[in-house]
Amino acid sequence: xxxxxxxxxxxxxxxxxxxxxxxxxxxxxxxxxxxxxxxxxxxxxxxxxxxxxxxxxxxxxxxxxxxxxxxxxxxxxxxxxxxxxxxxxxxxxxxxxxxxxxxxxxxxxxxxxxxxxxxxxxxxxxxxxxxxxxxxxxxxxxxxxxxxxxxxxxxxxxxxxxxxxxxxxxxxxxxxxxxxxxxxxxxxxxxxxxxxxxxxxxxxxxxxxxxxxxxxxxxxxxxxxxxxxxxxxxxxxxxxxxxxxxxxxxxxxxxxxxxxxxxxxxxxxxxxxxxxxxxxxxxxxxxxxxxxxxxxxxxxxxxxxxxxxxxxxxxxxxxxxxxxxxxxxxxxx
Amino acid sequence: xxxxxxxxxxxxxxxxxxxxxxxxxxxxxxxxxxxxxxxxxxxxxxxxxxxxxxxxxxxxxxxxxxxxxxxxxxxxxxxxxxxxxxxxxxxxxxxxxxxxxxxxxxxxxxxxxxxxxxxxxxxxxxxxxxxxxxxxxxxxxxxxxxxxxxxxxxxxxxxxxxxxxxxxxxxxxxxxxxxxxxxxxxxxxxxxxxxxxxxxxxxxxxxxxxxxxxxxxxxxxxxxxxxxxxxxxxxxxxxxxxxxxxxxxxxxxxxxxxxxxxxxxxxxxxxxxxxxxxxxxxxxxxxxxxxxxxxxxxxxxxxxxxxxxxxxxxxxxxxxxxxxxxxxxxxxxxxxxxxxxxxxxxxxxxxxxxxxxxxxxxxxxxxxxxxxxxxxxxxxxxxxxxxxxxxxxxxxxxxxxxxxxxxxxxxxxxxxxxxxxxxxxxxxxxxxxxxxxxxxxxxxxxxxxxxxxxxxxxxxxxxxxxxxxxxxxxxxxxxxxxxxxxxxxxxxxxxxxx
Ligand SMILES: Nc1ncnc2c1ncn2[C@@H]1O[C@H](COP(=O)(O)OP(=O)(O)OP(=O)(O)O)[C@@H](O)[C@H]1O
Ligand SMILES: [Mg+2]
Numbered sequence: 038x039x040x041x042x043x044x045x046x047x048x049x050x051x052x053x054x055x056x057x058x059x060x061x062x063x064x065x066x067x068x069x070x071x072x073x074x075x076x077x078x079x080x081x082x083x084x085x086x087x088x089x090x091x092x093x094x095x096x097x098x099x100x101x102x103x104x105x106x107x108x109x110x111x112x113x114x115x116x117x118x119x120x121x122x123x124x125x126x127x128x129x130x131x132x133x134x135x136x137x138x139x140x141x142x143x144x145x146x147x148x149x150x151x152x153x154x155x156x157x158x159x160x161x162x163x164x165x166x167x168x169x170x171x172x173x174x175x176x177x178x179x180x181x182x183x184x185x186x187x188x189x190x191x192x193x194x195x196x197x198x199x200x201x202x203x204x205x206x207x208x209x210x211x212x213x214x215x216x217x218x219x220x221x222x223x224x225x226x227x228x229x230x231x232x233x234x235x236x237x238x239x240x241x242x243x244x245x246x247x248x249x250x251x252x253x254x255x256x257x258x259x260x261x262x263x264x265x266x267x268x269x270x271x272x273x274x275x276x277x278x279x280x281x282x283x284x285x286x287x288x289x290x291x292x293x294x295x296x297x298x299x300x301x302x303x304x305x306x307x308x309x310x311x312x313x314x315x316x317x318x319x320x321x322x323x324x325x326x327x328x329x330x331x332x333x334x335x336x337x338x339x340x341x342x343x344x345x346x347x348x349x350x351x352x353x354x355x356x357x358x359x360x361x362x363x364x365x366x367x368x369x370x
Numbered sequence: 371x372x373x374x375x376x377x378x379x380x381x382x383x384x385x386x387x388x389x390x391x392x393x394x395x396x397x398x399x400x401x402x403x404x405x406x407x408x409x410x411x412x413x414x415x416x417x418x419x420x421x422x423x424x425x426x427x428x429x430x431x432x433x434x435x436x437x438x439x440x441x442x443x444x445x446x447x448x449x450x451x452x453x454x455x456x457x458x459x460x461x462x463x464x465x466x467x468x469x470x471x472x473x474x475x476x477x478x479x480x481x482x483x484x485x486x487x488x489x490x491x492x493x494x495x496x497x498x499x500x501x502x503x504x505x506x507x508x509x510x511x512x513x514x515x516x517x518x519x520x521x522x523x524x525x526x527x528x529x530x531x532x533x534x535x536x537x538x539x540x541x542x543x544x545x546x547x548x549x550x551x552x553x554x555x556x557x558x559x560x561x562x563x564x565x566x567x568x569x570x571x572x573x574x575x576x577x578x579x580x581x582x583x584x585x586x587x588x589x590x591x592x593x594x595x596x597x598x599x600x601x602x603x604x605x606x607x608x609x610x611x612x613x614x615x616x617x618x619x620x621x622x623x624x625x626x627x628x629x630x631x632x633x634x635x636x637x638x639x640x641x642x643x644x645x646x647x648x649x650x651x652x653x654x655x656x657x658x659x660x661x662x663x664x665x666x667x668x669x670x671x672x673x674x675x676x677x678x679x680x681x682x683x684x685x686x687x688x689x690x691x692x693x694x695x696x697x698x699x700x701x702x703x704x705x706x707x708x709x710x711x712x713x714x715x716x717x718x719x720x721x722x723x724x725x726x727x728x729x730x731x732x733x734x735x736x737x738x739x740x741x742x743x744x745x746x747x748x749x750x751x752x753x754x755x756x757x758x759x760x761x762x763x764x765x766x767x768x769x770x771x772x773x774x775x776x777x778x779x780x781x782x783x784x785x786x787x788x789x790x791x792x793x794x795x796x797x798x799x800x801x802x803x804x805x806x807x808x809x810x811x812x813x814x815x816x817x818x819x820x821x822x823x824x825x826x827x828x829x830x831x832x833x834x835x836x837x838x839x840x841x842x843x844x845x846x847x848x849x850x851x852x853x854x855x856x857x858x859x860x861x862x863x864x865x866x867x868x
Pocket of ligand 2: 414415416457540769770771
């Protein structure tokens with residue numbers, strides 16, 4: 038009765054790794070924390086921790102947005118420029134004398150601009166059917182241009198009470214404080230866990246896994262892809278907000294060097310570059326790893342040429358991770 | 371049950387310059403099994419996809435219960451109660467069985483996808499085929515981990531999960547074993563009684579005569595006739611499908627001359643699935659491998675080809691060999707024609723020519739004599755009667771059966787000394803099968819040793835003079851001469867040698 042062709046039973050380890058690719062990055066993160074801690078022994082105290090996490094927040098937002106696009110089988114090379122653009126908008130509109138209402142309006146304008154940018158990307162990819170890389174690379178110049186038009190030079194100053202609220206740890210009781218960023222990260226993880234139970238998540242993974250099959254089954258593939266570019270732009274705008282509040286000023290080139298790291302963080306976190314598999318928790322871990330490596334280099338007092346070398350090694354390592362997971366899987370079979 | 375009647379008239383579909391469907395007509399109704407027949411590339415799948423809204427026709431009309439319809443999208447067709455089992459399957463490899471089956475109609479609870487419900491409903495669907503698949507096929511299994519027949523079952527259950535009023539089965543039986551097919555046909559009979567309409571595409575005529583009520587035949591994209599099954603014959607249908615058919619003669623090979631050198635000798639071959647296989651193939655012999663699907667036949671061929679790890683003795687061309695990699699096997703003039711073209715055989719977006727020549731580039735010199743390679747490619751395409759726009763068209767523009775011919779052709783071009791065939795005629799039409807058989811005979815007569823696994827008993831009976839029946843990872847019975855009959859083959863397959 039039974040057919041016996043090649044049953045593939047995986048060992049528990051193999052299965053755990055293949056279903057949660059970010060476990061490997063988690064291990065890497067712990068190693069990074071240990072090294073970092075050895076170089077900077079107050080690293081986990083509230084002050085330095087708050088500062089470290091706060092500087093990583095913009096990159097975390099970018100990587101999360103990027104994750105959606107990559108899972109659906111695309112890539113968004115314009116996230117850095119969208120961040121620059123919305124950072125410029127926020128810095129110009131929220132002046133030092135700005136009221137709460139004015140600040141709110143500025144945030145809404147930035148969100149509208151960000152979503153407009155995402156819609157343009159989505160239009161290029163789903164309606165004009167251009168390659169995601171080509172589309173978003175091209176639009177990145179548009180957004181970067183707009184950023185410089187709005188704010189030709191770095192500048193602007195936000196109201197102090199606004200920035201200090203964001204910058205300082207949240208004092209929960211007299212003796213206990215927690216970095217605001219940590220709360221934000223927790224909220225983002227909850228957001229992902231909730232999203233994981235929606236139909237949208239199924240559509241997202243199906244689209245990236247095999248767009249033709251998904252379409253045939255009745256998934257509106259174009260709509261899903263379009264939505265991922267909107268999400269990516271939305272998160273880039275939130276990243277800009279975090280940056281603006283964190284620095285208290287604007288820089289039209291702020292995001293220039295942030296696009297590639299966002300992709301690297303996504304891959305480091307175990308999301309498959311070809312789409313169909315992934316997870317924003319991994320991407321958050323990816324950003325933390327990249328950030329800590331930066332810390333280690335600056336604290337370790339290494340020569341400046343080390344930085345690009347390490348960056349290159351990280352990219353190679355990130356790209357090799359899926360291969361390593363595959364190897365673990367095969368050895369376990 | 372409300373009545374259901376769907377008619378398609380004068381459907382046309384072109385891809386660039388290629389006409390996939392020139393005049394497609396179909397009439398289906400509740401409680402009827404309509405067979406859709408035709409040679410490879412005649413437009414069966416295209417017509418099916420027009421019904422499910424996946425392909426939008428250039429022109430033509432669809433009428434549903436008397437009212438004109440237009441299926442602009444798969445969702446629209448689904449709304450009208452139409453779902454399909456696609457020939458190339460519509461599964462997402464990295465999602466689970468449950469996620470695939472319920473994709474785009476996930477059971478919700480408070481607006482969220484309910485995994486519990488999804489699992490339960492998947493299990494009750496799987497129970498329809500209880501006992502006919504492996505234990506590892508569970509609602510939570512990933513599609514990548516399944517065997518081809520299990521994927522096919524999932525695809526069938528997926529189509530069924532939409533609770534359709536019309537279900538289209540596009541070669542749904544091609545990768546199933548005999549028992550699974552029997553079960554499917556039992557289900558089809560039930561569906562029919564419940565008033566479902568069924569369209570079935572198959573190249574196996576005996577299946578058509580077993581289950582269909584009427585047949586609609588396509589030739590070169592045109593509907594050329596409709597017949598009531600009870601009032602027609604296999605011959606008549608084949609003649610409708612293929613002009614000038616009738617030359618489908620089968621001639622069993624003579625017993626091989628025992629003086630021929632032994633090309634392959636295997637002793638105690640073991641893998642995770644095989645429990646010690648012994649066999650010998652001589653030059654000029656066409657040795658059959660039979661048995662129910664999944665009894666280790668594919669593993670045996672893969673192990674011989676060095677594609678999976680094995681232990682045991684292997685003597686190839688008089689030398690003790692043990693291939694650890696297909697490259698070594700290829701260097702020793704061994705070729706394997708795989709059965710699952712999607713995952714094993716083809717570079718889908720590359721051209722037919724590139725795919726054909728890929729395994730034999732080496733034999734065209736450096737720098738490569740492209741013109742000569744093209745000539746050879748054209749010859750083999752001609753011999754296998756491939757329907758295509760040109761040798762430079764990408765493989766994914768071919769119909770399912772024609773893609774399988776590319777898989778066969780690319781290995782034949784290497785002129786192997788030992789040819790391993792893993793159920794190669796799956797999804798190939800009657801005409802091309804006949805061509806393929808005569809090609810095999812030619813190869814055999816030229817002295818090639820051939821080990822031929824087929825899930826089609828007729829094929830083994832018609833071509834081979836000796837058949838090894840496999841059961842549970844062993845050769846359970848050897849049939850030859852007078853003992854090689856259909857009855858013996860079936861009872862040996864069930865593991866009850868008589
Ligand atoms: N996407 C495509 N692009 C170009 N040509 C195509 C495409 N799909 C199908 N065709 C062509 O249309 C014709 C009909 O194909 P179709 O898949 O309907 O055949 P079929 O009857 O299902 O054959 P088979 O029995 O081999 O499955 C073939 O000649 C095929 O090459
Ligand atoms: Mg077909």
